[in-house]
Amino acid sequence: MKIKINELSAMSYRLGALNMRFIRMLVLVVLVALAGCSAIPTPEVREDVSSETSTEDGAAADVIRIGAAVSETGKYSREGRDTRQGYGTWLEWVNNEYGGIDVAGKRYQVELVMYDDEGDPDTVARLVEQLISEDRVDFLLGPYSSSLTQSASAISEKYDKIMVEGNGASESLFERGFRNLFAVLTPAGNYTQSALKMLAEQGAQSVVIAYEDTAFPTSVAEGAQRWAKAYGLEVLGVETYPRDVADVSGIMAKFKEVEPDIFVGGGHFNDAILFIRAAKELDFNPKAMVITVGPSNPKLVQEVGADAEYVIGPTQWEASMSYEDEYFGTAAEYAARYEAQWSEPPTYQAAESTATALALHLAIEAAGALDTNSVRNALRELDVVTFYGPINFDETGKNASKPMGAIQVQDGEILVVAPGHAAVSELRYPAPDWKDR
Amino acid sequence: MARVRGRLAQLGQGWGGLGLWWLLLAALALYPYTGVTHLTLFLGSQVFVLVTLASNWNLIGGMTGYVDFGHAVFFGIGAYVMGILVTKSPLLVSPEWGFLQALPVSGAAAAIFALLIGLPTLRLKGPYFSIAMLGTFVAMREIVRVLRPLTGGGVGLNLPPVLNRLGDYYLMLVLMGLVVSIMWWIRRSEFGQSLIAIREDEIGAEMRGINTTLHKILAFMIAAFFTGVVGGFWAWQNTFIDPDVVFIETRTVEMVMMSMLGGLGTVWGPPLGAVVIYVLQTVVWGRLFGIHLLALGILMVLLVLFLPEGILGTSGRGGGTSIVRLWGRIRKRSDP
C-alpha cells in the first residue's frame, strides 16, 4: 500500500519520455483549434422559423400546434397515461365539438404532438428540444412529475415558449423566476390546509407528520407544519423516510409513544398502504389519519379493505365536487364524458391535465393572438372557474386561488367532506381504536 | 484478409488511429457550420457524454480489469459539487461562466473521492471490488439524501437555467477528444502496459516490480476525474439534480455495456460501443414499449456467452478482432 515518492517521479519520467511527441502534438492541435476559434465566427444555429413555414404552407396556417412529452413507459407509465388521456379529452372536444380555438374571430384546429419521455430527464430534454426546434410547436403542455417538469421547463424558458402544466406540484418549480411556466393545480404546500382546519374545528389538539424525502412530499409537509401552527395544533413529531421505503413501522412506533390526535402522512400511493398497515400492526390509534395521494384513489379501498375506513385524504379534484363551467359542464359531466371516451373514470391527474389544456386554450382566446407575449399576459390575467375549480395564476405562475378538497373513506366510499361548499358528507371524527372496529 | 485485419489493428494502436480520430474531431467541430438545429447539437453532446463515460469506465474496468459496478458514483459527486458550487458559492464570476470554473472542481472532487475509496477497495480482488463499489454507490445516494442542508436532500437543487446548446456541443467535443486521446496514449505507454499486466496477472506484475497499487489508484483517479467532470456538465445542462436522477444504476449499466460491446481494454471499442448503443436506443428499441434496459440486459448475457471480447477485442487466441472469429465459428458450425 505504500507509494514511494521516487517511484512516482520515476513513473512520471517514464510517462513523459515515452511520448513527448504525443504531448507536443496535443498542444499543437489545441493551439490551432484555439486560434481557429478566435478567427472563425461562431456557427449559426437555425432558430425556430415557424412563421416562415406556416406562411409557405397554406394548410398549416389554420392549425395551432401544441407539444408535450409525457411518459408512456418508465416509472410514471400509469400517471402518464392519465395525463395523456386528460390532454386527449380536451383535444377531442376542442376540435370536434367546440370547433377549434377562436383567435380574434378565426377558428384554429389544434394539433397535439405527444412523445414518450420514458420518465428519464435526458429523454425529456431531447424531446422538448425536438418539439421546439423541429416540430415547431407554438405552445407546450407539461410532462408528469415535478422532477421532469424541472428539466422540461428550463428548456421552454430558454426558447421563450409558454408551458402550462398540471402535474408538477413541487413549490421549488416556481422559485426559479420563470416567466413562461404556469400550473393549474393547487401547490403542494396547501394540500393539507382544509383537512387540518376542519380537524382543528372538531377539537383536535396535536399532530405528527411523516413524509417521503422527495420534492413534492417535502412541500406538503412544510405546508402542513405551517397550517398546523396557524390552526393552533401542536406538532409532536416530524419524520422523513426515503423513496421506495419497505417498512415505516419504526416511524409509527415512535409516533405511538406521543399519542397524537392527527397523523399526517405525505408520500405516494403506496405509502398510504404502508402507513395503514403499520398503524394497525402496532395498534397505533390516532383520532384521524390524513394521508396524501392514496385515499382519493379507489384502489386504496380495494387494497386494504375496511382498514381504509376513516382515513382522510386531500384531493385536487373529485367528480362529486360542485364546480362547473360552460365548456365541460359540471365536474360530474366531465367525468361522464371522460369515461365515455376512455372507458374508465378520470383520476384527478386526468382532470387537472384537461384543465391545463383548457387554461391555455382560454388564454389564447383572451389574447386573440398566438405570440408568446400576448398569451403570457393573458395567462397572468386569467381568472375563471372551470369544472376543475378556479384558475387564477399569481405572479410566479402558481394557481394560488384554488382550495384543496378533502375526502374521507366512509363505508368503502370516497366522499368529499371539505371544503364546505363542495362537501357531500359529514366528517366522521374521532376514528375508533383498531380493536373496536 | 488476415493481413488487412492485422494492418487495421496496427493502425488503431498506432499514430494512424489517433490521426483519424483527430480528423473526425475536426469534422465534428466544423459540422455546426453546415446549418444545424439545437436538437442536433443536443443529440451530439449526449453522444459525446456517453463516449466519454464509456472510455473512462474502460480505463478501470477494461484495461485494469477492475469491474466497477458503481462508477456512476463519480458522476453523481461531480454533479452535486457543480450543483452546490453554482447555487451556494459566492466565488463564481457569473452564472454563464461560473460553471466553467466549477467544472474542474467537480472532476477534482470525484478524483479525491476515488483516492479515498480506492485506497481500501482497490486492494480487494475481483468481485469484492465490484460489490464494494456497488455498495458505495447505493450508500452515497442515501448519504446525499440525509445531508439535506448541503444537498437539498431528496428535494434536490435547482441550477440557474442558462442553456447554451452550441457551447455544450463544443465543450463536450473537446472533452471527448481529450479523453479518448488520453486513452490512446495510456494504451501505448508503459503505464498502460502495466495496467494490462495487472489485469492479466496481478501477482506476476507485482513480482516484476510494478507498483500495482500506485498504478491502480492513478487509473482509478483519472477515470473518476473525467467522470466527475461529465457529471458536473450534466447537472449544468439538466438544470436540476436530485438523488434519484443523478445516482441512477442505468448510467453504470450503460457504461459497462458500451465498453463490453465495443471491446474491453481497447481504445476505440468503448466509443464505438457507445455510438452503437445510443443509435440502438433512440432509433431501434427506444420506440418499442420502453424495452431499452431489457434489451441491454439480454445483450449483456449474450455478449458474455458468445462475444466476451466485444466487437474490437483482440485479446483472445488467433488473429483478427473477435467479431471476425465469431463469424468464422458460426460458418464452421453451419457447414461441417
Place this chain on the structure above:
Amino acid sequence: MDQVLQALVNGLLLGGFYAVMVLGFSVIWGVMGIINLAHGEYLMIGAYLGWGLFRYFGMDPFAALLLILPLMFLFGYVLQYVLINRIVERPHLMSLLITFGISIALANLFKILFTSDPRNVSVTYNGSVELLGITFPIVKSIIFGAALLCMLGLHLFLQRSRMGKSIRAAAQNRTAARIVGMDINRTYAVTAGICIAITAAAGAMLSPTQAIFPFMGPPLTLKAYTITALGGLGRIPGALMGGVVLGVTETMVSRFVPGIGTNLGVAISFVILVLILILRPQGLLGGLRPVDPEAE
C-alpha cells in the same frame, strides 16, 4: 426499557426473514463460487408470484409457498443448466457480468409485464398480539416461523440426503468430485434450483409486508451480501446470526434516531457492507473464500 425490548423483538423478527432471504445467495456462492447479482430479482419474482396467486386465485401467500417452491426449483434448474453452467469455470468477471445482465433483464421484463406500479398483498389476519407487554405483529411472526422451518429443511437436506452430500462434495473440491464420477452439471443445477426456490419463497413471504415492484431487487442483493459477509459463507447458523445483527441494527436506528431515522436505517446496511469489505474482505468471521477459480 420496554421500548428497547420491543425494538429488539422487531429486529429479531426482521432478522429471521433476512436469514432465509440470504440462504440461496450464500449457498450458491459457497458451492459454485458465483456471486449472484440477480439474487434480489429471484426474490422479486417470488413476491410477484405470491401476489398473483393471492390476487387472482385468492391463495394465501404462505399456502402458495407449496406451489412456488417446485415452480421456482424448475426455473432455477433450467437457468443454471442453460446459462450459468457455461460460465462457471470461466473467470469470475464473466459470472458477475452475466448475473448482472440477468438481473437487469428480469427487472425490466417485469416492469414491462406488470408496469412499475407497486403491488400489495393485504391479508385479513394482519394485526398484532400482545404478550408480556410486547406487541407481536402477526404476519411478521408467521414469517419468522416459516423462515426457521425453511432453514431446518435445508439443513436436513444438506446433511442427510444423498444429493445434499454430493452438493457438499462439489463445494469442497470440484475436480475431485468430477474424478469420482459425479455429474457436476446436474449437481450445480439442483443446487441452483433449491437456492432459487428458497429465495423465491422468501420473496413470497415478504409480499404481505411490503410493496412489490420490479426494482425492489438490487438493495436486497446488497443486503444479502452484507449478511453473508457478517455471518459467513454457506453456514445456516451464520446466516441466522448475520440476519439478526442486521435486522436489529436497522430497527434500532430507525426507532431511536429522531427525524431521519428511517433514512439512516436504509443507508446503514450499505455502509456496513462497504466497511466490512474494506476492513475485513474475508468476512467478519472469516471464511469468505475467493471466488476466482484460477485462484483456487
